[in-house]
Amino acid sequence: MNVGVVIWYDPKKGFGKIKSDDKLFFYHRTEIKSAKPPRPKQLVTFRPITTKKGDAALNVELVARNADTFPKPLVNNYSKKFLSLCLAVKNFFSR
Known part of the structure; x- marks a missing residue:
């Protein structure tokens, strides 16, 4: 499971x-596991894969509404502790 920041999303095209x-990862609306599609600058978790066309993201799920709320070194650290922290924050905000 990786953590990343949404760069852009086109709701009309669905990707x-x-x-x-x-690295940049492509994602399609069918891979979004959140109720609403993530918007730019939002922090998400996803499973990376490599396809014929390039890198793609599966199981995209919103973690935080704004990636700027996390210090930059934490965003770049993909340890299990950080992922559990992200999920705890997500659960806190989804109440």
């Missing part, structure tokens, strides 16, 4: 890009 670890 967008996520930036994580200095």
